[in-house]
Amino acid sequence: MNMIPIQHYLLVGAALFSIGLAIAITKRHFIGILLGIELMLNAVNINLVAFSRHDPEKLSGQLFSLFVIVVAAAEVTVALGIILRVYGRFRTVDPDEVSELKK
Template sequence: MTTVPVQYYLIVAAALFSIGLAIAITKRHYIGMLLGIELMLNAVNINLVAFGRHDPEQLSGQLFALFVIVVAAAEVTVALAIILRVYGHFKTVDPDKVNELKQ
């Protein structure tokens, strides 16, 4: 069985993080921004698991990745609830058109 070098994981994670950052910065609506943030969190998970493979006796990388997945699920839930409330009030999901915080 051949093992994949860690550098390959890091290259894929860096590319995924860069794509997620570009999406989060350039998208003009909240859902696109949320997808970009999720891509960045997945890149972090790849890094955690890749570094966790270096020390097979301890599962710290995999446990941190599991923790990041749980936090990401909670973040998506809260973000979608906020987006639904903003849409219900302003009738748009365009961040540029949401210009007041008072009701």
């Protein structure tokens, strides 16, 4: 069986994390920021599974990856609910336009 070296997984994970961080920092809409955070979580998942493949006797990396996926799904649900409420009140999804918490 041809095994891919762990460095390749880590390189892809680091690239995805960097792209996600750049997106989260530079986007002007809540949805774009949320997509950047999701990319960063997926990069963490790649690293966890890569380390789990490095030691096949332990499945802790795959279990942590499963927990990250569950937390990411819950985070998306809550974040989209908040975004919909903010849009309903302020009629924008631009974080700079939302300047007050109480009206």
